[in-house]
Amino acid sequence: MMESWVYDKLKKDIGTNRFEHSLRVMKTCEELAEHYGCSVEKARIAGLLHDCGKLQGEINLLKMVSDFGIILDNVMKINKDLIHSPLGAEIAKRKYKIEDCEILNAICYHTTGRENMTLLEKIVYIADLIEPGRDFNGVEEIRRLVYEDLDKALLYALDNTLAFIISRGKIIHLNTVKARNHLLILKNME
Secondary structure, eight states: OOOHHHHHHHHHHHOHHHHHHHHHHHHHHHHHHHHHTOOHHHHHHHHHHTTTTOOSSHHHHHHHHHHHTOOOOHHHHHOGGGTHHHHHHHHHHHTSOOOOHHHHHHHHTTTTOOTTOOHHHHHHHHHHHHSTTOOOTTHHHHHHHHTTOHHHHHHHHHHHHHHHHHHTTOOOOHHHHHHHHHHHHHHHHO
16 A cells, blocks of 8 residues: 555645546556456556656756656657656656556556556556546547457557547657557457
8 A cells, every 4th residue: 555645745746636637547557457467556556656757847847857867769859748657657766666667667658658568557558548537539438448358448549549649740659659569460460
């Protein structure tokens, strides 16, 4: 169980609305972990802390990236919305004393996904999308699919995300493309 100081610090750092989102993601992670036989404790921690890198203000975000020596790839330099994931993993490690690499990776890749994701990484990625406060075109289908077939739900979610990114004229992170392609290859091998 997470210590109370973690909740207090997280709420102070990311604000009430983002904190409440994080609590909903944590709960969704717990439910999915139980359903798929993943560590509920790891899912709970990763879900709660997944957005701990969503600091208020771009200047604060970029300063912490610099202070922690995080190297941003070219996509993250342009699309700053993606920075909070690797930054969050570093904050979870340094400020919240998380040492488990599986939890840290789930935080790091919860926005882009990646090729050959672990079960925990898949759970945090999808829980962030489908927590009860989310309302976007396709979310109900992802919620329906997620308890039938996690990979199928993930593939649908990635397709939905890619279509959204393209419709906005934004650049796509290569990790997202690799995540999708990996799932398609696995699906075609069945």
